[in-house]
Amino acid sequence: MTETSPLLSVRGFSKTYKDFVAVRDLSLDLHPGDIMALVGHNGAGKTTTLRAVCGILTPSAGTIVINGHDLAADPIAAKSAMAYVPDDPRLFDALTVWEHLRFVASAYGLRGWEPAAERLLEDFELTPKRDRLTMELSRGMRQKVAVACAYLHDPRVILFDEPLTGLDPPGIRRLKDSITRRAGEGAAIVFSSHLLGVVEDLCTRVLIMSRGAARFSGTIAQARERFAGGSGHATLEDVYFSATGGDDPRDGERENPS
Amino acid sequence: MTAAPPDSRQGPDRSVLPRGLRRLIVLRYRGTMRRMLFGSGKQRAFGLLGLGLMSLYLIPTIASGRSRSGHIPTDQALLWLPVFVVLIVAVQAAFRGRRSGFSFLPSEIDLVIPGPFSRRQLLVYQLAYQSGPTILMAAWLAAFVRSEGTYLATVLGIALTAQCVMVGGGMVACGAGWLLARRGWPLAVASASTLAVVAWVAWHAEDFPATAPSLWLDWATRVRRSEVIEALCLPLLAHARTMVAASTLDALPWAAAALGVNAGLAAAHLALDRSEIESIVSSSQKRIRAQQAAARMGALMVTNPGAGSRWRLPLPPRMGGVGPLMWRQWLTVYRGLGPITLGIVATALMGIPAWVIKFLPVESIPAMLMVVLPAVCFALSLLTSCDFRGDLDHMAWLKSLPLTPSAIVAGQTASSAVVIVLAVTLAAAGACLGSGSGSVCLVAAGVLAGCVPIAAALIVIENTVFLVAPTRPMTQQAAGGFDPSRVGRHFVVTMFKIACIGGTAVLAGAPVGLILWAGGGVVAASVAGCGVLAGVVGLLFFACVRAFRAFDVSADLPA
Numbered sequence: 001m002t003e004t005s006p007l008l009s010v011r012g013f014s015k016t017y018k019d020f021v022a023v024r025d026l027s028l029d030l031h032p033g034d035i036m037a038l039v040g041h042n043g044a045g046k047t048t049t050l051r052a053v054c055g056i057l058t059p060s061a062g063t064i065v066i067n068g069h070d071l072a073a074d075p076i077a078a079k080s081a082m083a084y085v086p087d088d089p090r091l092f093d094a095l096t097v098w099e100h101l102r103f104v105a106s107a108y109g110l111r112g113w114e115p116a117a118e119r120l121l122e123d124f125e126l127t128p129k130r131d132r133l134t135m136e137l138s139r140g141m142r143q144k145v146a147v148a149c150a151y152l153h154d155p156r157v158i159l160f161d162e163p164l165t166g167l168d169p170p171g172i173r174r175l176k177d178s179i180t181r182r183a184g185e186g187a188a189i190v191f192s193s194h195l196l197g198v199v200e201d202l203c204t205r206v207l208i209m210s211r212g213a214a215r216f217s218g219t220i221a222q223a224r225e226r227f228a229g230g231s232g233h234a235t236l237e238d239v240y241f242s243a244t245g246g247d248d249p250r251d252g253e254r255e256n257p258s
Numbered sequence: 259m260t261a262a263p264p265d266s267r268q269g270p271d272r273s274v275l276p277r278g279l280r281r282l283i284v285l286r287y288r289g290t291m292r293r294m295l296f297g298s299g300k301q302r303a304f305g306l307l308g309l310g311l312m313s314l315y316l317i318p319t320i321a322s323g324r325s326r327s328g329h330i331p332t333d334q335a336l337l338w339l340p341v342f343v344v345l346i347v348a349v350q351a352a353f354r355g356r357r358s359g360f361s362f363l364p365s366e367i368d369l370v371i372p373g374p375f376s377r378r379q380l381l382v383y384q385l386a387y388q389s390g391p392t393i394l395m396a397a398w399l400a401a402f403v404r405s406e407g408t409y410l411a412t413v414l415g416i417a418l419t420a421q422c423v424m425v426g427g428g429m430v431a432c433g434a435g436w437l438l439a440r441r442g443w444p445l446a447v448a449s450a451s452t453l454a455v456v457a458w459v460a461w462h463a464e465d466f467p468a469t470a471p472s473l474w475l476d477w478a479t480r481v482r483r484s485e486v487i488e489a490l491c492l493p494l495l496a497h498a499r500t501m502v503a504a505s506t507l508d509a510l511p512w513a514a515a516a517l518g519v520n521a522g523l524a525a526a527h528l529a530l531d532r533s534e535i536e537s538i539v540s541s542s543q544k545r546i547r548a549q550q551a552a553a554r555m556g557a558l559m560v561t562n563p564g565a566g567s568r569w570r571l572p573l574p575p576r577m578g579g580v581g582p583l584m585w586r587q588w589l590t591v592y593r594g595l596g597p598i599t600l601g602i603v604a605t606a607l608m609g610i611p612a613w614v615i616k617f618l619p620v621e622s623i624p625a626m627l628m629v630v631l632p633a634v635c636f637a638l639s640l641l642t643s644c645d646f647r648g649d650l651d652h653m654a655w656l657k658s659l660p661l662t663p664s665a666i667v668a669g670q671t672a673s674s675a676v677v678i679v680l681a682v683t684l685a686a687a688g689a690c691l692g693s694g695s696g697s698v699c700l701v702a703a704g705v706l707a708g709c710v711p712i713a714a715a716l717i718v719i720e721n722t723v724f725l726v727a728p729t730r731p732m733t734q735q736a737a738g739g740f741d742p743s744r745v746g747r748h749f750v751v752t753m754f755k756i757a758c759i760g761g762t763a764v765l766a767g768a769p770v771g772l773i774l775w776a777g778g779g780v781v782a783a784s785v786a787g788c789g790v791l792a793g794v795v796g797l798l799f800f801a802c803v804r805a806f807r808a809f810d811v812s813a814d815l816p817a
Contacts, residue, residue, distance in 0.1 A: 054372040058536045076270040080374040090364035094289030103285055107278025107373045109268030133293065
C-alpha cells in the first residue's frame, strides 16, 4: 500500500434482500485524517453500509478494502485494522469493563496494552467502573466502554454508528475531541449521525445517502458549493434537505431485514 | 486526551481457535460463575440455595455410587442408545432445515464478529464454548440416569452423546443443504429414494407382526440387529459403551473413540456449513426475538409472524383501570399465539381429556379430576407469564399509570389467572363430554369452582415472589444455560405455593368439616369454605400490592 492509498476503499457496494435494495452501487475512499459523516434519513442504508464494512453483512456486490486488505479475501487482516462502535453496544453482561479490554487486547494480539487501557479508562471517566460488570452500567457508560474497546488496538479505520446517543455533554465533548485527535494521528473515521450540527462541527467530508444511494460525497465546502450555491451562510441542514429534496424516507416502505 | 498505543502487536492469529477467543471463553465462564456466586444479595441467596439443593442430591449419589435398582441393562442401552441418537439427529436436522446450527448472542454480534476472526474461527469458538454447558448438563443428568456405568463414565457418555447430537444434527442439515445447492432436487429425490429402499429392506428383512402388537418389541429388536441398522449405529456405539462402562478407566478408550467420532462430525459440519456470518447473525436475531417474546408471554407462547395488528379483541369495561391492563395482556397472548394455534390448543385441551377418560372406569374419574385439574393449574402458573413476570421492562411505565396499585396488580395478575381458568374449563368440559355422565359433570363443575381461587392464588404468589426478587428470563444471558439461582428460586416458589395451597385447604376444610359435623347444610359449608378461600386470596393479593409498591424501578431491574 502506497502513501496515497486509501485506508478504506469501497467500490460498487450493493446490498439487496430479495427484491429490496438496501444500498445501491456505493463507492467511497477514505484517506488518513478523513472524518467522513454518513448522513441520511432512517432506512437510507447507513447502518447497512457500516455493518458491511465491519464484516457483519456480506455485500451482494462490490468490494471493500481496509488498509490494503480485501475484506472478503482476507477478513482477519482487514478487520485487524478496523474498529466498529455500534449505536447501542451490547456488551457481555457477565464481564467487567477491564475484562472487555483484556479480551480486545488478546483478540488483536496486543502486548503491553495495560497502560494504554488505563489511560483510555481515565479519558472516558471509566476508572471508577474498572471492575464493575457492564450490566451494572448506564447506557452512556456502556457506550464509553465500547469506544474504549474500539480505540485500544489503535485501529486505522474506525466506524461509529450514532455514537453520541446516550452520552452526556462532557462525554460528547470527549468523544469529539478523541475523534479529531485520532484522525490527526492518521486514522480514517466514518461517523454516522443525524445530528447535523455535530457533523458540521466535526467532519471533513460528508456522504449523503438517500434511498440506498449516495446523493453526494465530498467535503462540506463542496456540498455547500453544489447544493447552496456556495453560500457560506448555508448550514449543513440546508444542504442536506437540498440534496435529498426533503424526500420522504423509506420508513414504513419496508423494514431493513438485516 | 489520548492513549498511547500498546507497545506492540502480534500478527494476525490464524490458528483454529485464536487466543483472543480462547481468552473470551475463559472470561465468560469466570464471569458467569462470579455473577452466580457474588451477584446481588437476592440472586446470591437463591444461587446458594440452588447449589445446596443440587449438592444434596449429587454428593451422596457420587460418593456412594448410584442405586443399581431398576437400572437399564447394559445390553439394552447398547442396543437402543445409538438408535435414539440417530432419531434425535434426524428430527433436529429436519426441524433446522437449511438454517445454520450456529447462533450468536447480541454481544457477540457487536464485539466479536467485527474482530479479527474468520468465519471458521468464529464457528469453532461457538462449538468450544458450548462444550462447558454440555458437561455441566451431563453432570446433572447423570445423577438421574440409571445405567450400569459409574457416575463419571455416565457423565462422559452423556456429554459426548449430547455433543454428537449437536454436531451431528448440524452436519446432516448442512449436508442436505450442500447436496441441494450442488445437485438440486434430482439428487434430493435420489437420496430420499435410496433411504426409502434401505428402510424397505430393513422392514421386510423381518416378519412384521402386524397382527400381534405384543411382538412389536421383538420385531423392533430384530430390525435393530439387521445389518443396515447395525452399520448406521456403529459409529455411535462408542458413546453407549462410554456411558455403561463398569469403571471410569474402562470408559476412557471408548470416550476417546466417541470424541474422535464427534471431531469427525464437527469437521464435516464446519466443512459443509456454508452459512455466511450474515445469515447466522440474521437467524440469531430472529431466535433472540422469539425467545424474548416467549419470555415476555410465557413458555407456551411463541411468536406468530402471521398475526399482525388485524387480530383484534374488544376492550373490556374499564373497571378502575383493570380492564385495559387485562386487554393489553390478552392482546399480546392472542397475537403471540395466533388464532390457529389458539384453536389447536383449545381443541387439544378439550379433546385429550375427552379421549383419555373413555379408558378409565367411571368411579375413578372424580378422584382423577380432583388431582389433575389443580395440577394443570399448577403447571400453567409456571408456563403462563402474561403478568408482571413478562413486564420487567415496563415496570416504570406501570408505576407511572394514573391507577391505584391495587388496580394495577389486579389487572396484571387477572390476565394470567383468567387464561388458566379458561384452559382448565376446557379440560373439565372435555372430561365431562368424554364421560357422558351427569355425576362426572357435577364433580368437574365443583373442581372447576375450586380451581378459580387456586389459579388466582398461584398467580399472585408467582408475582409476589417476582416483585420481591425480579429475574430476567434466560435469553441473552443463556451463559452456559446453568444457573443454580433459578433452581433455588423455583424451590422457594414451589414450597411457598405448596404451603399456601396446603394451608388454604386446611383452613377452608376445617369450617366445612365442622359445619357438616354439626349437622349444617352443604350450602352453609360451601359458603364458609369459599369465604376462607376468598380471604386467603385477598391476603395474598394484599401482599402482592405491597410488593408492587415497594418495587424500586431504579434498583430492581436486573439486566
